[in-house]
Amino acid sequence: MNTPTLAPAGLPIAAVERDTGLAKDTLRVWERRYGFPLPVRDSHGERVYSPEQVDKLRLIRRLIDQGLRPAKLIGLDPQALGQMLDELGGPRADDDPERTAHFQAILKFVRLHLHEDLRRTLQQSLMKTGLQQFVTGVVAPLNHVVGDAWLRGELEVAEEHLYTEQVQNILRTAISTQTSTTRERPIVMLTTFPDEQHALGLLMVEAMIAPEGACCVSLGIQTPLEDIRAAATAGRFDIIAVSFSGAYPARLAIEGLRSLRTALPETIALWAGGAGLRGAERKLPGVKVFKTLEEVPAALHAWRRDAEATLQP
Amino acid sequence: MNTPTLAPAGLPIAAVERDTGLAKDTLRVWERRYGFPLPVRDSHGERVYSPEQVDKLRLIRRLIDQGLRPAKLIGLDPQALGQMLDELGGPRADDDPERTAHFQAILKFVRLHLHEDLRRTLQQSLMKTGLQQFVTGVVAPLNHVVGDAWLRGELEVAEEHLYTEQVQNILRTAISTQTSTTRERPIVMLTTFPDEQHALGLLMVEAMIAPEGACCVSLGIQTPLEDIRAAATAGRFDIIAVSFSGAYPARLAIEGLRSLRTALPETIALWAGGAGLRGAERKLPGVKVFKTLEEVPAALHAWRRDAEATLQP
DNA sequence: CATAGTATTTGTCCTAGACAATTACGGTTC
DNA sequence: GAACCGTAATTGTCTAGGACAAATACTATG
DSSP: OOOOOSSOSSBOHHHHHHHHOOOHHHHHHHHHHHOOSOOEEOTTSOEEBOHHHHHHHHHHHHHHHTTOOHHHHTTSOHHHHHHHHHHHTOSOOOOOHHHHHHHHHHHHHHHTTOHHHHHHHHHHHHHHHOHHHHIIIIIHHHHHHHHHHHHTTOSOHHHHHHHHHHHHHHHHHHHHHHHTTOOEEEEEEEEOOTTOOOOHHHHHHHHHHGGGTEEEEEOOSOOOHHHHHHHHHHTTOSEEEEEOOTTSOHHHHHHHHHHHHHHSOTTSEEEEESGGGTTOGGGOTTEEEESSTTHHHHHHHHHHHHHHHHHOO | OOOOOSSOSSBOHHHHHHHHOOOHHHHHHHHHHHOOSOOEEOTTSOEEBOHHHHHHHHHHHHHHHTTOOHHHHTTSOHHHHHHHHHHHTOSOOTTOHHHHHHHHHHHHHHHTTOHHHHHHHHHHHHHHHOHHHHIIIIIHHHHHHHHHHHHTTOSOHHHHHHHHHHHHHHHHHHHHHHHTTOOEEEEEEEEOOTTOOOOHHHHHHHHHHGGGTEEEEEOOSOOOHHHHHHHHHHTTOSEEEEEOOTTSOHHHHHHHHHHHHHHSOTTSEEEEESGGGTTOGGGOTTEEEESSTTHHHHHHHHHHHHHHHHHOO
């Protein structure tokens, strides 16, 4: 663990590991093989990475998460990397200039630390459109906008935190007002696999389900597979929903979902979604894979129809 | 990153690092120096740790967090380690058998995955005693009970998650109903230093402050020092509150708080608390160090008195 | 009892090699 | 053109043991 510091002239390898998510071993082997990053050394011969190197590593990391390979990226300059990200991000659906302006305004609140304005604006959006619309139409695209801005270095870590916290607060509050009134079936468990840290995706799913009158229980992030299985049967759950962020390796997600599917009773449905599952639908028989959050309410309705049909044959 | 698995006969070194918080390098050097843990090797010569070894490592880790040193612990058997923890945990203030029974009942709900009962019971406690009393009298001691149970292997990870999530939900909801009505000074920023993952402590502080009518803004966990400083001045904060869990090294906490104190304007107060700051009060001039959450409301009142005195000299 | 100096403990970094798992590629078949 | 297969290149993570500074414990001295 490294001393928290105010003026980081350069970062030691442990800090870079934290900031980029690239293991120390990986950083060293890249240096050996590709010649980047080539940090300077301090008086003890230990690596000291410049902020620029860390920025570039962050870009590379993000592109690798998108499926590209290190060798093709590591020689490029940061500008080219940023451009690749733009193109890969897909055709920005910015056809609505009003919405875009709205998002930029919110992003400005985040940048200027105007927490009250941020909170108020989000709250107003929520009230205007309702929880589900708020999630699909505001939170989801905003996440993209904020994520991109952070990647480009336009946001500080604290600012990204501020955003995430405020959104989580609003979603949690909204969800809890929903849940207290209704306790219908299905009973849904929400969680992520180990090594998956992103709670926001989970919360968004919960926000899509709660208004439908279903009973949601979130185990939070990073639940071991065996614990999910045990809790699933012990808690009489109808549906287990697992979310994967873009940073989660698709291979592990598929593998884990498969073994979980086998281990779970057939009566319990397994739902999965998130950017980490791009194009994995057909590799996962028996698992309901969601491409977008919009599909969630329909899937819930379908579950209820099936349940009725089974009960009254 | 390791494949999530259902039947872990043994864990690879990366998984042990995740589960115990001990770095791979540390695990290898302990093996070299002390002969423990001595994992078996798979067909590729790679370490495979038994669940028992991991359990013992967890115990050792916790005791090290309490200030003990590896050499004295590593030879002991798990039973002796557990006993040390009991003694170190201090004289259990279990003088009230009714309260103890209440906590055990809640712990049972957690163990049996009775999320609804858990939620209802906590909610009732909250309603009966009020938010501040709920935090100091229920949540804080419950955290100890749950933490101990988890350490002893009586709880699964998922169960500990379930507890944390439910408590966070209840606190967040309670806080948000408080905040929406009042926006008085002081404006308080809440966060933790990098490498500090525990959000619950932060939330408990917020719950102590919000009913006093102050304006709380949580940046969430792991904010870099420089970002705290920048956000502090940009957001016109009166107080910066930082929380440290028991696992956070006291040295780093002190060091970080000192440099933050120097970097902040004198008009901004710096508050700190949590198990990570045991006996560090006098090493931190200019920083208000909290031993317990009970002190928080009084400190707020004191701040307001001072503020009035300054404004009307 | 405090304080300064010395010895021990301890975590993290270093180098450099190895290898399995993954991905890319070229050829073949339907 | 799409799906499959075997081979080649790529890539992350593990291995070993050495080194050293920071943190802690111990000891002598005021």
